[in-house]
Amino acid sequence: MSEPATQAPLLELDAVDTYYGQIHILQSLSLSIRAGELVCLLGGNASGKSTTLKTILGIVRPRNGAVRIDGEDVTKRATSYRIGRGLAIVPENRRLFAPMTVLENLEMGAYLRGGPSKEDFARVYDLFPLLHDRRSQLAGTLSGGEQQMVAMGRALMSRPKLLLMDEPSMGLAPILVERNFEIIKQVHESGVAMLIVEQNANVSLSIADRGYVLSTGRLVLEGPAADLRENEELRKAYLGR
Amino acid sequence: MSDSTPTGSSTPAGGPAVGQDEWVARHAAARVFKSGPLASAEDRLRQVPWWAWLVLFLALFSLLPLVESSGYVRRVAFDTVLYMLLALGLNIVVGWGGLLDLGYVAFYGVGAYAYAILDSPKFGIHLPSLLVVPLVVIIGAIVGLLLGLPSRRLTGDYLAIVTLFFLQLFQTLTTNGDSAFGHNITGGPNGILNVDPFHVLGHDLAVQHQGVFAVAYLYVALGIFALVYIALRFVNRSRTGRAWRSLREDPLAAEAMGMPVSWLKLMSFSFGAAVAALTGTVFAALNASVFPLSFYFVLLIIIYTMVILGGSGSQPGVVLGAIVVSPALELLREPSKGRLLFYIVLIGGLLLMFRFSRRLGLVAGATFVLGLVLHVLASAHDHRWVAGEHAGGFAGVVGHWVVVPSHLASWIAPTTYIGLIAAVLLLTLVSGWLRLVLLVPTLYLAAFVWENVMLAKPEPARYIILGLILISLMVLRPNGLLGERRVEIV
Incomplete structure (x- = not known):
């Protein structure tokens, strides 16, 4: 500093x-x-x-x-x-696009770049392997902790600085809060x-x-x-x- | 989206991944898969690719004129295709964009009027169809863009009011357009007559063929429908299509992803307007005339009914909605067919409500017995009470069950009608056994009102039936027949 x-x-x-x-x-x-x-x-x-x-x-x-x-x-x-x-943001309460799949949610994160590349997905899936398994599941059906991962993944898709x-x-059980901060x-x-x-x-x-x-x-x-x-x-x- | 359905057994070795919820992982399988022969049939149907459905649908529709030579049926089929197109267009704005557009029908009118002005003796312009149709589509898209510009910052109710105003504006302009600055542009209430049929490479596409409705227009409309359907499917799968859906779900989150929210709204308005205008050209070419009142509220409500009934947001859904509603409205014009439809809706509603359970048997049996008893009592008291008109066939069967007096006292019709409404409202307030018990007389009252009151006035009755179908379906399937599954984040 x-x-x-x-x-x-x-x-x-x-x-x-x-x-x-x-x-x-x-x-x-x-x-x-x-x-x-x-x-x-x-x-x-x-x-x-x-x-x-x-x-x-x-x-x-x-x-x-x-x-x-x-x-x-x-x-x-x-x-x-x-x-x-x-810049990229993980909004309060995550604000996922609930009736869209995890994959589509991630894609929307890369909207401004004209669509995501393979590397973007690979980077996010490396951080959150679970999202790869869940990629065709609707985001709204995920648990709170999983949704937080989608929200972070979505934000990271735009390769933010x-x-x-x-x-x-917010709204997470104490144990999930700790995991969340690990993420x-x-x-x-x-x-x-x-x-x-x-x-x-x-x-x-x-x-x-x-x-x-x-x-x-x-x-x-x-x-x-x-x-x-x-x-x-x-x-x-x-x-x- | 060709990935297989997710499975639950995805916990990686060495403990759950960060944030993994074990309960969800364990229960995912139970949530996703259903059991039973119906579910496996459903799964198998889901695997049929979309284009196969489209081809099958188009083939069946094209075969219709071969098995049915009546000009009336062909005309109804043609109108249904127009409705399918209109529903597809409205679905862009309402289903994908999530914008409540009450001015949609005006774009249909703009298309029809633009075609009529560019292809009629009105101004002596007769452009070839291959030129004028794309031109009108562009005009429609631009008008949609212009309406979108002042309204792009509006949402919900506010947008609805502005677009409703636009529909009224279109009405006023076309109705008074016979003296705009001293020129007669729209023909006023008399509309524009003698509009050219489609003409391609010097050939006119005749509307009538040997006195009956020409099949050619049905095929033209079907062809346009197929093109629009496929094009829109690609739009929906595109980046813009997905952006529309995310905008509909959460405008703020969409904006935080950097999506140009205003521009996306304008685009959906414009796309919807272009489809409506395209449909307008077919309408004008076939009818050879356009009038202001062809594009008004009733039509708007019918198209909305189709979109909501079929499942806003789903392309096959809104098409199905059009296929259900458009012929149903025609069927209801005739009392005998309307009667059949009424009882199908009644019984279908009961089936959807109870499935095949014992309660269904109880209610149906009790209603049947109640009818027979009342009928016997009524005829024993005075034969005229059951001497209403009994045609043969189905109506005759019904006539042995429902009391149809030969002469109705004037107070009966309004009293039973209001009584029916009260009974239905009461049904929504009670539950359990009381509801089952109340359902029996209510059903009978419904049949009585239908036979004695509604059938006497088929024109309002058909809209009432339409409303009934809509309400009951919305209660049973809030997302429409094929609507996208709505998932709320909790």
Whole structure:
């Protein structure tokens, strides 16, 4: 983390202000993620986590500030453009295309690249061998853990440089949450930078390099994950100890 | 998608894969495979490739004129093919795009009017069919695109209202188009007459052949249908087709995958409109005339019925829907055939509801006995109570069961009709044995109302029957006859 910024960060939010109508949600929020990093964004309900993701993806536009991907200002660009620049998302609650097969779901992940290649499938099947067995099964009939794999596989099909994960532990049994984070670690080790947006501070900080903590639209803490885990305030607020 | 069905025994050696759910793995086999001779027949039928079904279907349809020489039957067959085409087009927008388009019929009208204007004495233009048909298809696609442009950000109810407005706009424009800026363009309520039949390489394709409906049009329509069906199948399998389906399932997720949501919606509008316009040309060429009222709500509702009944999203499904609904509407024009259809629906509904169980026997037997008893009682009381018209054959048999008085007091018709509706509503509120017991008089009341009230007025009756079929099927099979299996993520 201490090496000089010779390269522009993979993703950078620069003093972003996002509003919903009159309501000021994100207040001068700045964060950055470098290639290969695993960063988590923590915060409770209504802290602005989802809005941050929407701002990054361009589903909402900030009123002030800039969003940069690889140093390029994409603040005014459409979602599809940003996806094309190397972002991908695993949405909250997975949001699979339920009546389509696993294979078709994966194919849709590579939509912007004009369709997937054999290597894309091979890469995803290497990470999740189970998906290969299940490829002609309808995505909606899979169990929660399997669906999470499809959601991740679908996102990885676009060969992203940065994978955004919205609440990966949401709605999963504790044992599945742990497995899920093993998967995340595995994907990260294959060279993909990640931003994990989570309420579950404990698990996410255990695998992250760095962390940001949001509260009512402001950054209240940031730093290496190890430091955050020792932080008294955070402990009280999120870790319940 | 030629992969075999998934099997459950896929747990890799050395423990389950990350995230593997053992319960699902163990139960997958039980979920996927059914047992019994019906299921194995179903599995075998599933293995027949789609093109074989299409060829078989086209062959059977083409043979129809050989076994049936009546111009009326041929005409009904032709209309059915037009409906099949219209249903295929609507399926693009509704079934694949997931957009509630209530202006669809207007595109059909646009196609028919465009053909009529470009191929009639109205403006003295007589373009060859091979030129004008593709031209009209392009016009239809462009009009669809234009309507889509302002509505691409709308969804659900809002889109429905805008498209409904478009249908009304089309009506108003064509009805008043006889004095647009001092020019008579659409002929107003009188429409455009003497439209040319299809003419290819200097030959006219006559509508009548020796006084009866020419088979040639049936074959032309069938040929167009086959082309459209195959083309759409490829579209559905394409990247765009899959994108449409994912858009329908989850617009937000689709957008997060980087799909151009607005553009995809425009495309589905445009494709649907092009198919409708193409069908419009065949309609105009055959009827040799177009009128504003040919393209209105009733038609819209009929096409929607076909799509929903057959299974929105499934190509063979919507075609089947058209094949069921279009002849059914014709059959219902005649009381005797309508009667047959009514009892088939009634008995079929019971079968679907109970399968072949003891309860079915109980209900059917009790209803039968109730009818006989009431009939005997009525005739013992006053012979005129059962002296209504009894033709021979099936109607005669029914007449020995249902009480059909020779003269109905004026209060009976509305009372029994409303009573029937109340009884059916009551049925939905009760359950268990009470429901079975109530079902018996309700069935008899339905037969009574049908024989005495509905058959006296066949025109509204046929739409009521259509509605009944639709409602009962939607209850029993919410996805339509061949609809895609809807799977909810829990």
